[in-house]
Amino acid sequence: MGFMQQLQQRWATSGSLVCVGLDPEPAKFPAKFKGDPDAVFGFCRDIVDATAEFACAFKPQIAHFAALGAEGALERLIAHIHAKHPGVPVILDAKRGDIGSTAQRYAVEAFDRYAADAVTVNPYLGGDSLQPYLERADRGVVVLCRTSNPGAGDLQDLVVDGRPLYQHVAAKAAAEWNGNGNVALVVGATWPEQLREVRAIVGDMPLLVPGVGAQGGDAAGVVRNARTANGTGLMVSSSRAILYASAGDDYAEAASAAARALRDTLNRHR
Numbered sequence: 001m002g003f004m005q006q007l008q009q010r011w012a013t014s015g016s017l018v019c020v021g022l023d024p025e026p027a028k029f030p031a032k033f034k035g036d037p038d039a040v041f042g043f044c045r046d047i048v049d050a051t052a053e054f055a056c057a058f059k060p061q062i063a064h065f066a067a068l069g070a071e072g073a074l075e076r077l078i079a080h081i082h083a084k085h086p087g088v089p090v091i092l093d094a095k096r097g098d099i100g101s102t103a104q105r106y107a108v109e110a111f112d113r114y115a116a117d118a119v120t121v122n123p124y125l126g127g128d129s130l131q132p133y134l135e136r137a138d139r140g141v142v143v144l145c146r147t148s149n150p151g152a153g154d155l156q157d158l159v160v161d162g163r164p165l166y167q168h169v170a171a172k173a174a175a176e177w178n179g180n181g182n183v184a185l186v187v188g189a190t191w192p193e194q195l196r197e198v199r200a201i202v203g204d205m206p207l208l209v210p211g212v213g214a215q216g217g218d219a220a221g222v223v224r225n226a227r228t229a230n231g232t233g234l235m236v237s238s239s240r241a242i243l244y245a246s247a248g249d250d251y252a253e254a255a256s257a258a259a260r261a262l263r264d265t266l267n268r269h270r
């Protein structure tokens with residue numbers, strides 16, 4: 001089953017729009033992981049197992065593993081998700097962007113080495129740079145559109161031919177890049193108005209929405225402005241607010257409670 005079908009099915013079975021972000025920061029791990037050479041895997045596995053019930057997807061951020069030399073832990077973590085929580089798609093947040101020949105290797109890295117169901121990509125190099133991902137029809141290609149950070153508008157809001165650049169990205173994603181039906185977009189929860197505008201451009205295309213929790217985005221506004229007619233269409237991603245809900249021995253229970261609370265908040269506005 002391809003990424004899009006898997007996601008549709010997961011929205012239905014979990015009743016959740018929450019995407020659990022996996023951004024390991026060992027300095028924030030509970031004391032029990034001190035000195036543990038496999039702490040990155042152990043901590044993330046515990047979070048995954050504690051939150052899977054409330055997750056429509058998991059989103060490991062590759063830099064948080066690679067910076068620690070923990071690519072092996074990332075491989076094992078994704079394998080663990082597929083084995084223990086089948087049906088929960090994994091989006092590798094790598095924000096790749098390069099010329100075609102290199103993009104092809106990035107696609108192999110994401111989909112074959114890591115066995116991710118989807119990958120985030122940067123469209124700055126244009127349509128040809130996305131082809132190696134788009135042609136993997138069973139995998140999702142999640143294109144940066146209007147990012148959650150404060151400086152997002154520096155380039156993404158520049159007006160070209162009468163509309164901001166991020167709207168061109170949304171329009172191209174819907175009209176040109178989605179021939180295999182495997183494209184989604186990243187739009188930050190910190191920009192409710194832009195979420196509404198992107199939804200109007202792309203119809204029912206799934207949106208990955210980071211920026212609730214630690215970045216202060218309004219979860220209710222996200223759902224009100226960007227849900228689809230059937231009350232789905234969103235993967236609302238939260239990392240730190242779930243992962244580090246407690247630094248004590250109850251870290252897994254606290255993560256579970258945080259994921260549940262976000263699910264419930266989102267569902268109140270569907």
Ligand SMILES: O=c1ccn([C@@H]2O[C@H](COP(=O)(O)O)[C@@H](O)[C@H]2O)c(=O)[nH]1
Pocket residue numbers: 021023061093146147148149186187188210211212213214215237238239240241
């Ligand atoms: O526009 C974007 C795109 C990606 N991200 C990533 O999402 C998480 C957010 O972490 P929080 O702890 O929930 O703030 C992180 O991995 C970012 O790299 C984003 O924030 N904004």
